[in-house]
Amino acid sequence: MTELHLWLRHEVRSTERRTPIVPHDARRLVDAGVELTVEESPQRIFEAREYEAAGARIVPAGSWVSAPPDAVILGLKELPEHPAELVHRHVFFGHAYKRQPGAAGLLGRFTAGGGTLLDLEYLVDDQGRRLAAFGFWAGYLGAALAVLQHRGRLTAPLRPTDKDRLDETLVRAPGDEHFSALVVGALGRSGRGARVAFATAGVDPDCWDLAETRDLDRRALLDHDVMVNCVLATTPVPPFVREEDLDDSARRLRTLSDVTCDVGSPLNVLPVYDRTTEWTDPVRRLRKEPPLDLIAIDNVPSLLPRESSDDFSAALLPQLLDFGAGGPWGRCRDRFRQACRELGLAEGQSGDA
Incomplete structure (x- = not known):
């Protein structure tokens, strides 16, 4: 060399x-x-x-x-x-x-x-x-934070930790209600990390990738309680969630975690927010009724x-x-x-x- x-x-x-x-x-x-x-x-x-x-x-x-x-x-x-x-x-x-x-x-x-x-x-x-990529840990933490938020156990400000301690907080506790989850981009590095975190939390998510997003069933997407987006688009694709979807009174989706944080890009598949969230304030409420919380931290692997x-x-x-x-x-x-x-x-x- x-x-x-x-x-x-x-x-x-x-x-x-x-x-x-x-x-x-x-x-x-x-x-x-x-x-x-x-x-x-x-x-x-x-x-x-x-x-x-x-x-x-x-x-x-x-x-x-x-x-x-x-x-x-x-x-x-x-x-x-x-x-x-x-x-x-x-x-x-x-x-x-x-x-x-x-x-x-x-x-x-x-x-x-x-x-x-x-x-x-x-x-x-x-x-x-x-x-070289941080994808696995981005997906893992994106799903982990979504689980903690949906179960009411996410506290701010966020602080760096190690995997063993984080996993202890993810384990399903008595009184935790069952919820449905969706990982979009489930076959990539980030998707794999998200699936591991959900498994640790005792959640069996639906897993979508190219086959499911090519002809998107938006109603099925909105019928999940929690969604983790692991898709970083490189060519234009129809948005997965649109502004009008946020106002859908039948929407079941309550927690949205965007691992890719492609804010401002014309290729963004979640063009429903204009700024990321931070360690000091990791969750932003996009809608009050029905409620929808967003987690979108662009250096989330730094928590591990x-x-x-x-x-x-x-x-x-x-x-x-x-x-x-x-x-x-x-x-x-x-x-x-x-x-x-x-x-x-x-x-x-x-x-x-």
């Missing part, structure tokens, strides 16, 4: 406790000859000293802005608003290729500085399959930060060890350039992957 300098940045979002690389895998990168710089971060589930013991150099939070130009800046969620011009190659979830709010602004910062976004959502194999980080890091590590201009990283670079062209942005002298 060519010489690589990875720079693991601090996440600016206070509720983001995950990391794309855990200390165990950091050691493997260093042993393979990767130069690894890790920023201090007060909320990251792993402490800086664990990375230092793995051979990384520790630097202050936010210092990536003055990193050497050839450094690859690695993170998960959104960048701070400054600098206005991004000169590095950045690896994170940009959410900017489907005309989401802020997409043009973010990509414009890259083209202005000559940097490149290597979006983790588009790190795929030659069949288009994601190579250790488990989700371990899994993601294990999947990302082989890709980082094979970092280069071709293969999956080349596809990431090409998708970035395509997105810039679609928005009419003139690409600067961005580097190869």
Whole structure:
């Protein structure tokens, strides 16, 4: 592999406790000859000293802005608003290729500085399959929160935990009434996680995937008490739930958990809300009568930060060890350039992957 300098940045979002690389895998990168710089971060589930013991150099939070130009800046969620011009190659979830709010602004910062976004959502194999994802834990937690809300046991603010403790709260208790549940997108990573959480809670959900959504029975969908959406559409499809469905007096649906949180995208299959929910206020009531509660937290796997980080890091590590201009990283670079062209942005002298 060519010489690589990875720079693991601090996440600016206070509720983001995950990391794309855990200390165990950091050691493997260093042993393979990767130069690894890790920023201090007060909320990251792993402490800086664990990375230092793995051979990384520790630097202050936010210092990536003055990193050497050839450094690859690695993170998960959104960048701070400054600098206005991004000169590095950045690896994170940009959410900017489907005309989401802020997409043009973010990509414009890259083209202005000559940097490149290597979006983790588009790190795929030659069949288009994601190579590293938090999907299982997103689905698991999306269903878990829906169960707790429907049973009246969800408390705010949400706090990070571990799977054993969460599972204890999911187990059906005396007095818990039976309810019907639906997982849409049940065969994917997120759908599998949702099904595992429902099983832990003693709930046997109906499972829909392409066959059931291709010719959607909306009445059957609305006749479930709880729905977890795990579908992230890549091409236009009719919405699963519409505004008029919320006002349907015969609607049985009471709790809606949206794992994908594709707010603002024209491909959103649940265009019935315009902003996500937060750890401090995880549930929003969309309708009073009949009641309908929404859970839509766009970093929900961070509630199980250790488990989700371990899994993601294990999947990302082989890709980082094979970092280069071709293969999956080349596809990431090409998708970035395509997105810039679609928005009419003139690409600067961005580097190869």
